[in-house]
Amino acid sequence: MSITFRIATAADEEGSPTAVITARQLAAFRTFLRREGERIGTVLLDPDADKGAFLCYRFEARVCPLALASIARLFDYATDVIAVVEEAQFRGRRASVFRDEATGTINLTVAPTSDAGLELDLASGNAIALLESLGLGTESVGDTAVGTIRQRLASPAVRRRASEQGMTDYIERLERLVASAATDESCRLEWA
Incomplete structure (x- = not known):
């Protein structure tokens, strides 16, 4: 999965x-x-x-x-x-x-x-670990505002936790995905 x-x-x-x-x-x-x-x-x-x-x-x-x-x-x-x-x-x-x-x-x-295919398709275990490192819980389906993700990605604590869990590559890929989003409030990060 x-x-x-x-x-x-x-x-x-x-x-x-x-x-x-x-x-x-x-x-x-x-x-x-x-x-x-x-x-x-x-x-x-x-x-x-x-x-x-x-x-x-x-x-x-x-x-x-x-x-x-x-x-x-x-x-x-x-x-x-x-x-x-x-x-x-x-x-x-x-x-x-x-x-x-x-x-x-x-x-x-x-x-x-x-268009650029920036979406992340991760094995469930890696996806849950990424969500945990971002402080978003462990639900396999959800969404949150892109602004919230940008704030979390800028946090040194999140970076440190991701590094300790071996999630640095996924964090970098998530940053590229979030960078592609518009800055309006209607944009959100969804996962399922």
């Missing part, structure tokens, strides 16, 4: 736009992401299934480094796709592709994952 730490905002509570795409558009999108990833020297698909394998219907794509117009062209400038990509870019998130088994549709929506 693992626990994932991520930044959540008020926009996460409102829901995200969703677009229905075709298998042909999906194939073109995956090809485009691979080509652009090679061009700019970064991985844009997560996970990237083997190129010879049947279409993968569940993955996340980095869309922030790409031009909205170049992505929209792949989908014939469909307004629902543009809304999804624009929202993902505005929020600094990835786009998520998944197949809805109930309806059989292929959907594109805003992912909960940050």
